[in-house]
Amino acid sequence: MSNTNMVGLSRPLSYPLRPHLDDDKSKEYIDIDGDLCLDIGHGSALFVVCSKSLARSSRFWKRLLYGQFKEGLGREKPSEWVVELPEDDPEAMRTVLNIVHCRFDQITDYDEDVDVMCLLGVCVLTDKYDMTHLLRPWATGWSRNVNFECNVQGDTLRDRYSHERLWIAWELGDIAEFKELARFMLLNCSFATGQSLYVDDVQAPPGIYENIENARLEILKDLFESLEGRLDSLVTPDQEHDSETVDCAALMYGKAAQTLYKLQLWPWPQGEKVPHSLAHIVKKLLAIDWRSAHTGKAHEACAEYMRRAWCDDVINAVYPLGDNKSSLLSDEHRRHLDIQSKKSGFYIKDADTRP
Secondary structure, X not given: OOOOOOOOOOEOOEOOOOOOOOOOOOEEEOOOOOOEEEEEOOOOEEEEEOHHHHHHHOHHHHHHHHOOOHHHHHHHOHHHOEEEEOOOOHHHHHHHHHHHOOOHHHEOOOOOOEOHHHHHHHHHHHHHOOOHHHHOOOHHHHHXXXXXHXXXXXXXXXXXXXXXXXXXXXXXXXXXXXXXXXXXXXXXXXXXXXXXXXXXXXXXXXXXXXXXXXXXXXXXXXXXXXXXXXXXXXXXXXXXXXXXXXXXXXXXXXXXXXXXXXXXXXOOOOHHHOOOOHHHHHHHHHOOOHHHHOOOOOOHHHHHHHHHHHHHHHHHHHOOOOOHHHOOOOHHHHHHHHHHHHXXXXXXXXXXXXO
C-alpha cells in the first residue's frame, strides 16, 4: 500500500536491539539462550528465540514445535533448528516475539502513538497464530490512538485507513469501533478515488463488505421509492388546489428533477450504478432551496412544507442505520467480536446493545 501520510506521526511497536554477536552476525537474539531460529520473510530477519516460551504462548506454536509437524523435528539439534515463515512480516514478528519473551522495554507503551500499519501487521500475526490474548495490556490504548490519528488524516476511506482499522477492530474484538467503521464505509463508499469498498491488499472480515454493499443497495431502493412518491404527489396535485398551487408544484418538481439529474439519479438508476456515496447524495438532496423555485412570496408555506417533507423522506430512508433492514453485522460477526474482546480486554457487558 502506498499511503504515506502517517509517516513521522507514529512509532513502530517494537525496536530491534543490537544483536547478540556470535558466529552469525545476521541473527537477532530475542533470547540469548534461545534454541530455535525463526527465518522470517525469506531471510529478511532471523530471530533466535526460546521454543518453550513460544510454545506456551499459544496452542498453535505448541502443536507446531512439539507436535508431529516437520517444523518440530529440529529440536533434537538446537544449533540447527530453523523454522521458515516466509509470508510473515519481520517488524510485526519482532513485536510479537518481544512480548512473548517479556522484553517489555522494547515495546511501545500503552498510551503512545503507534503506526496503523504496524498495528495491522501485529494483528495479522496474532490472528494467524492464535495469540490475541498477548496484546491485552496494550490493545485498547494502541487501538484508541490509531483511531484518533487516522480520523484526522482526511475524508476518504483510504485517507483514514478504514479497511486496515476494520481488520484491527475485528481481531481485537472492538465491537464499538467495528460498527462505527462499517457505518462510515456504508455512508461514504463510492466510485471516487480512495472511496472503494473493496481493496486488494488488506485482509477483510468475512462477509462484512457484502453486507455493507447489500445495505447500501437497500437504502438506495428505499430512498428512490420514497422520493418517487413525493414527486408523484407534485405531478398529480389535489383537484381542489387552485392553478397557482398547481404551478407551484410544477416548479418544485422541476427543481427536484434538476438536482436529481445532476446527481445522476434521474431517471432512477439501478442502485449498483449510482456513483456517489450516500453521504454526498444526502448532503445535496437536503440542500435544495425550494423557495428559489418561486417568483414571489405567495407560496412560501408550500415551499416550506415541501422542504420538511422532502428532508423527512431523505433522512428516514437513510437513517438510522441500526435497524434490522440495515444491520451490517451478522450473528457470526457478533459472536466473533465477543470472543475476541474477552481475549484482548475490549469486552464490555451488553456492548452489542450500544448504538
